[in-house]
Amino acid sequence: MIKKKVIDQIRVTPGKKVNLKDFGTSWASLPELKDFGKEEVKQKAAELLEENREELSKAQELLWASDIHSVLVVLQAMDAAGKDGIIKHVMSGLNPQGCEVQSFKQPTAEELDHNFLWRYMCRTPERGRIGIFNRSYYEDVLVVKVHPEMLDKAKLPPGKRGDGFWEKRYEDINAFEHHLVRNGTLVLKFFLHISKDEQKKRFLERLENPDKHWKFSAADMAERGFWNEYAKAFEDALSATSTKWAPWYVIPADHKWVARTLISDILVTSIKSLDLEFPTVSAEKNAALVEAKRQLDQEES
Numbered sequence: 001m002i003k004k005k006v007i008d009q010i011r012v013t014p015g016k017k018v019n020l021k022d023f024g025t026s027w028a029s030l031p032e033l034k035d036f037g038k039e040e041v042k043q044k045a046a047e048l049l050e051e052n053r054e055e056l057s058k059a060q061e062l063l064w065a066s067d068i069h070s071v072l073v074v075l076q077a078m079d080a081a082g083k084d085g086i087i088k089h090v091m092s093g094l095n096p097q098g099c100e101v102q103s104f105k106q107p108t109a110e111e112l113d114h115n116f117l118w119r120y121m122c123r124t125p126e127r128g129r130i131g132i133f134n135r136s137y138y139e140d141v142l143v144v145k146v147h148p149e150m151l152d153k154a155k156l157p158p159g160k161r162g163d164g165f166w167e168k169r170y171e172d173i174n175a176f177e178h179h180l181v182r183n184g185t186l187v188l189k190f191f192l193h194i195s196k197d198e199q200k201k202r203f204l205e206r207l208e209n210p211d212k213h214w215k216f217s218a219a220d221m222a223e224r225g226f227w228n229e230y231a232k233a234f235e236d237a238l239s240a241t242s243t244k245w246a247p248w249y250v251i252p253a254d255h256k257w258v259a260r261t262l263i264s265d266i267l268v269t270s271i272k273s274l275d276l277e278f279p280t281v282s283a284e285k286n287a288a289l290v291e292a293k294r295q296l297d298q299e300e301s
C-alpha cells in the first residue's frame, strides 16, 4: 500500500481553492518519492500495481457477494492523459461481469431533451458492481464551460444562463453525488494531470507511429489551443466539487506507471474501507446445503 501521507497530498481538500500548479504532473513531485531514483520507483510501482490487481479482484468479489454497495470511478483528463490505459491496466484483473465502462461523448438529441445529469444517472453502477465513467457529468462544467456556445443546443428555459450558472451546476453535481453516496455508491474521482509538454510528446508519438495514427484526432489538437481555459475550468470544478463524500484526487500522470499504481491503490484502500463481509448463510440454507451434500454422497456412481 502507498503511504497515507502520499494519498493525502493528492486528495483535494474540500473547500480549498485549487491551483493546479501546486500539484505536480511528475512522480518526482511527490515529496515521499523524490529521494529515490526513477528506475527504483518505476520498479516498485510495477510490483505494487500487480499486488493491487489481485487485491482489487478480491475486493470486487466481496463487493459482488455482499451486494449492498457499488463503486463509481470518474476519470477526467486532458486528451492523451491516459484514461484508456488506466482502464486497461488497473481493471485488467477484474471479473467483467461485475465491472462496466461507460464512455461519454457529445450528448445526443435525446439526451439534450433531458436535464444534464439524466444520461449519467441512467448509467450508474448497480449494487455489487464497479462502474467506470470514462468522461462524465464533469464534461458539462469543463468542455461546455470552455465552449459555452454548446449550451445553445441544450434548450434551457430563457434566463437560466445568467449569474451563478456554473456554481449552480457544481451544486447540482455535489447533490447528485451525495445522493449516490447515501444510497450505497462509493464515488471516487480522478483527474489525470499531465503537463502541456507531455501532451505534445504523446501527440507527436501518435503522429510519428503509423500504429498510433488512429488515436490522433484533429479535434484534440484544436482543444490543445484552449489549454489554459481547460486548466481554469478544472481548477474551478475541482475546487467546488471535492467533497467529504466524493473527493477528487489529482493524479500526476506524466508517467503512466505512477498514475496507474496510485489509482489502483486508492481503489483498493477505499473499497476495503467499506468493511464488507461475505453474506452469512442462514440456518435454513445451511440445512439445505447439508441435505444436498448427503444426497450427492448417496448417488450411485
Ligand code: ATP
Binding pocket: 079, 084, 103, 104, 105, 106, 107, 134, 135, 136, 139, 140, 143, 144, 150, 217
Ligand atoms: P478517445 O481516447 O477514444 O479519444 P475520448 O473520451 O477522447 O476517447 P472522443 O470521442 O475522442 O472520446 O471525444 C469525446 C468528446 O465528447 C470529447 O471532446 C468530449 O469533450 C465530448 N463530450 C463529452 N461529454 C460532453 C458533454 N456533456 N457535452 C459536450 N461534449 C462532451
Ligand code: MG
Binding pocket: 079, 217, 220
Ligand atoms: Mg479523444
